[in-house]
Amino acid sequence: MIERTEDRLGSLSERLAADIAYGSAEMLGWLVNEHAIEPHIQVFDKSAPRRWDFSREDLAYDQEHDLYVCPAGKVLTSTALR
Numbered sequence: 473m474i475e476r477t478e479d480r481l482g483s484l485s486e487r488l489a490a491d492i493a494y495g496s497a498e499m500l501g502w503l504v505n506e507h508a509i510e511p512h513i514q515v516f517d518k519s520a521p522r523r524w525d526f527s528r529e530d531l532a533y534d535q536e537h538d539l540y541v542c543p544a545g546k547v548l549t550s551t552a553l554r
Contacts, residue, residue, distance in 0.1 A: 530543050
């Protein structure tokens with residue numbers, strides 16, 4: 473949207489506010505280095521695992537019910553078959 477706005481209006485804002493979904497290092501670097509925009513965005517720290525990040529090895533397969541259960545005891549659902 474930033475590039476579209478620049479193309480249509482011929483200018484960009486000097487500052488931008490957004491939610492944490494846009495707080496990756498790549499996005500922040502792109503805003504600052506390529507567009508000289510001062511971001512007001514919480515940094516998304518990908519180095520620390522989130523409480524809901526599990527590896528494949530963390531999941532337990534329930535063969536009787538043909539489903540997976542995460543370490544928190546929640547059944548994993550799939551939208552691929554819906």
